[in-house]
Amino acid sequence: MNPAELFDIFGTEVFLAVLALVLIVTDLLDGGGKLTGASEKTRFVTYAGLGAILVSTFFLEPYGDGQFGQLDSFAIFFKQFFVATALLVMWLAAPYEVRFPAGRGEFSMLIVFATLGMCMLASCNDFATLFVGLELVTITLFMLAAFRPGLPRSIEAGIKFVIIGAVAAGFMVYGIAFIYGATGSFDFAVVHDVIVSSEEMPGALQFGLLMLLVGLGFKLGAVPFHVWIPDVYQGAPTPVTAMLSVGSKATGVLLMMRLVYSILGEAAGQWTALLMGLAFLTLLMGNLGAIPQTDLKRFLGYSGIAHAGFLMLALATGSQDSANAILFYMSTYLFANIAAFLVIVVVSRTADNAHMDRINGLANRSPFLALVLTVSMLSLAGVPPFAGFFAKFMVLRAAVDHGGLMPVVILSLVMVVVGLYYYLCVVKRIYMREAVDSSVLEMSGWTRGLLLLCVVVMFLFGIYQSPLVDFARAGAASLF
Numbered sequence: 012m013n014p015a016e017l018f019d020i021f022g023t024e025v026f027l028a029v030l031a032l033v034l035i036v037t038d039l040l041d042g043g044g045k046l047t048g049a050s051e052k053t054r055f056v057t058y059a060g061l062g063a064i065l066v067s068t069f070f071l072e073p074y075g076d077g078q079f080g081q082l083d084s085f086a087i088f089f090k091q092f093f094v095a096t097a098l099l100v101m102w103l104a105a106p107y108e109v110r111f112p113a114g115r116g117e118f119s120m121l122i123v124f125a126t127l128g129m130c131m132l133a134s135c136n137d138f139a140t141l142f143v144g145l146e147l148v149t150i151t152l153f154m155l156a157a158f159r160p161g162l163p164r165s166i167e168a169g170i171k172f173v174i175i176g177a178v179a180a181g182f183m184v185y186g187i188a189f190i191y192g193a194t195g196s197f198d199f200a201v202v203h204d205v206i207v208s209s210e211e212m213p214g215a216l217q218f219g220l221l222m223l224l225v226g227l228g229f230k231l232g233a234v235p236f237h238v239w240i241p242d243v244y245q246g247a248p249t250p251v252t253a254m255l256s257v258g259s260k261a262t263g264v265l266l267m268m269r270l271v272y273s274i275l276g277e278a279a280g281q282w283t284a285l286l287m288g289l290a291f292l293t294l295l296m297g298n299l300g301a302i303p304q305t306d307l308k309r310f311l312g313y314s315g316i317a318h319a320g321f322l323m324l325a326l327a328t329g330s331q332d333s334a335n336a337i338l339f340y341m342s343t344y345l346f347a348n349i350a351a352f353l354v355i356v357v358v359s360r361t362a363d364n365a366h367m368d369r370i371n372g373l374a375n376r377s378p379f380l381a382l383v384l385t386v387s388m389l390s391l392a393g394v395p396p397f398a399g400f401f402a403k404f405m406v407l408r409a410a411v412d413h414g415g416l417m418p419v420v421i422l423s424l425v426m427v428v429v430g431l432y433y434y435l436c437v438v439k440r441i442y443m444r445e446a447v448d449s450s451v452l453e454m455s456g457w458t459r460g461l462l463l464l465c466v467v468v469m470f471l472f473g474i475y476q477s478p479l480v481d482f483a484r485a486g487a488a489s490l491f
Contacts, residue, residue, distance in 0.1 A: 019074045020082045020134055023064060023090050027127040030060035031120050038116035054105070057119040061098040061126075068094060073489065076200070080134040088338060088486025089133035089265050096258045096345060097126040102461050103353045104250035106454070118158060122254065125151040129262050137197040138187045141266065145183070145230075148262055149176050152255060156247040168246025175239040179229035186222025189215050199274050206278045220270075224285075227270065231263030232319045234292040241300075244312035249365070252308055253352040256315050257345050264322055264341060271326050272334065272490040279329045283415065286327035291419050294320030298426040301433045307355050307365040310437070311348070314391060317430060318344060324423060325406045328413045331491050336405035338483035343390065343398035343472060350387040350465035354380050357452055370437065372446025380452060381441045383462045390469045392434035393427055398472040398479075403427065 018025060038053050068091045074082035101122060108118070128147030135141045153176065157169020191197060193216035194205045206212055228236035244252045271279050271286075297317030304310040322340065325333040357380060358369045374381040390399035407423060410416045454462075472479045 016074075017079065020080045021131070023068055023071070023094070023130050024127050024134075026060075026064045026067065027094075027123055027130060030057075030064065031123045031127070033060065034116060034120045034123065038120075053116045053119055054101075054108075057101055057123070058098070061094060061101065061123070065091065065094045065098060076136055079137075080131075080140060081136040082134055083489035084486055085268075085489045086133040088483075089261065090130045092261060092341065092345070093126050093129040093133065093258060096254070096261070097122055099345070099349045099461070100250055100254045100258070102457065103253055103349055103356065106458055107248065107250050107356050118155070121151045121155050121158075125155070125254065125258065129258060132262055132265060135269075136199050138190065138199075139197045142183065142187060145226075145262070145266075146180065148259070149180065152251070152259060155251040155254065156243055158248055158251060162246075164246035165248060166246075168243045171239055171246075172243045175229070179226045179236065182222045182229075183226030186219040186224075186226065189219030189222065191219075193219060199269065203274050203276050206274070207276055212278065212281075220275075223270065227263055227266050228289070229263075230259060231267060231322065232260060232293075232316050233263075233289050233323055234296045234316065234320075237293070237296065237316050237319075240316060241304075241309045241312045244315075245306050245309045245365070249308065249352055249356050249359070252311075253349060256311060256348050256352070260315060260319065261341055263319075264337060267322075267326055268334065268337065268490065271329055283327050283329065286323060287416055287419050290320050290323035290327055291422060292320075293317070293323055294419070294422055294426045298429045298433075302429075305367050307351075307359075307367060307370070310367070310433075311351060314430075314434075315348075317426065318391070320426070321403060321406050321423065324410055324416065324419055327416060327419070328409045330409055330413060331487065332412065333406065333409035334487035334490055335480065335484045336402070336409050338486050339405055339476075339479055340402040342479055342483065343402045343469065346465040346468045347387045347390040347399060350383050350462060350469070351391075353458065353462060353465075354384045354387070357454055357458065367437075367440060368447045371440050371444035373441045376446055376449070377452045377454075379459070379462070380454075383466055385438050385441060386466050386469055388434040388437050390473070392431045394431070396473040397469045398476070399469070401473060401476050 034053060034056055037056050041052050068087065071082065071087045071090070073084055073087065101119065104118070125148050128144045128151065131144035131147065132141065135144055153169060153173050156172045157166050159165035190202060193213045194202050196202065205216065225236060232240050244255065247255065275282060293316060297313050297320055301310055301313035301317065304313060322337055325337045325340070355365050358373065359365050370384065373384065386397060390397035393400045393403040407420060410420045
């Protein structure tokens with residue numbers, strides 16, 4: 012491939028790399044040769060750069076397969092999703108950055124580098140590119156999880172994340188080696204051709220795909236690969252937890268969809284029972300594990316595991332409707348989670364903790380924050396008229412149409428009721444408990460603006476889903 016063709020596919024990644032370098036130079040110049048990260052210039056450059064890159068992604072045209080990557084409508088959708096996530100996380104981080112004694116500039120750079128890796132994964136069409144992109148994402152998230160050296164929980168989160176992430180990477184490398192040994196290629200298309208042309212899939216290839224599934228299950232947060240989530244979510248800085256809950260999960264979803272739709276293809280039906288079993292366990296663990304939690308970030312961690320169960324159910328279906336449902340689901344999940352984590356940033360500012368008691372009596376301290384967190388919880392629970400209801404409805408409808416997943420569909424409906432219980436327990440704290448802290452909760456206009464945006468999106472796409480459904484359908488079209 013010539014440089015022009017490479018730029019057609021990886022232009023977004025080039026812009027992100029340039030932005031990261033500009034952030035380094037800006038920080039150095041403003042800090043007199045030291046990476047201080049203390050200036051407003053660095054933040055402005057980050058916002059402006061990510062905003063411009065996000066706008067540029069809407070002008071991308073599908074390119075097709077290249078030697079080192081591909082640019083189809085599915086890749087474009089996730090590039091837009093990842094850049095939007097990074098922009099929202101940086102917006103969310105603005106009121107939190109005062110807690111960083113140093114390194115605020117490096118924080119922005121690491122977010123940009125993580126986004127670069129995620130966008131690279133969106134365009135990968137072979138296992139070599141997949142592993143490089145995944146490790147870029149994982150290593151930057153390792154550093155971000157331990158970004159507050161003065162906070163023991165942050166260091167603990169980073170160490171646990173590193174250890175379990177290294178194990179998951181080992182499984183993935185082992186799986187890729189077996190896949191290469193069985194097919195002689197890293198290319199997704201070649202592996203797909205070997206799978207569909209074989210009367211029986213070679214044992215080495217099956218083993219390699221299973222090992223790959225372990226590594227991807229770690230990113231998605233599916234049971235039994237979920238054990239890192241509660242501790243890392245609790246200990247990491249809150250903006251990093253938001254990035255993990257949305258960006259990291261989305262990379263797992265992206266790669267699982269490539270595995271099911273692009274690599275397995277017509278043979279995906281042979282894996283339905285396995286994916287259905289993982290969905291069953293993930294739904295059970297996530298929903299039941301959320302009930303006894305007393306920390307908001309751990310609570311949202313188990314909530315994220317439960318949502319991974321719904322995504323696994325859609326993956327087990329393997330239909331075009333389920334692919335549309337997954338992209339719609341992730342879009343609504345983004346705004347519900349960003350809103351919840353931003354409320355946590357505001358209410359935990361003085362005590363630097365996210366204990367459930369921090370939201371007790373929130374309706375009396377800040378009716379606006381109470382409304383935002385209530386809408387977020389109801390959307391995550393799947394209560395109409397919010398967007399989360401239609402997201403779950405799309406997944407369950409696709410599973411029912413499949414016909415062979417009724418046991419998991421019934422469990423999902425039961426877990427929706429369980430989820431409604433623990434989400435309403437949070438709402439109960441907001442309106443029916445006495446506040447443990449009567450101090451005034453101050454917010455900037457930018458913070459209010461982001462919270463209002465999230466509420467509007469959750470409500471708007473709950474009552475008028477067509478634009479987002481069409482957007483998701485267009486993103487998934489290239490998989491079929």
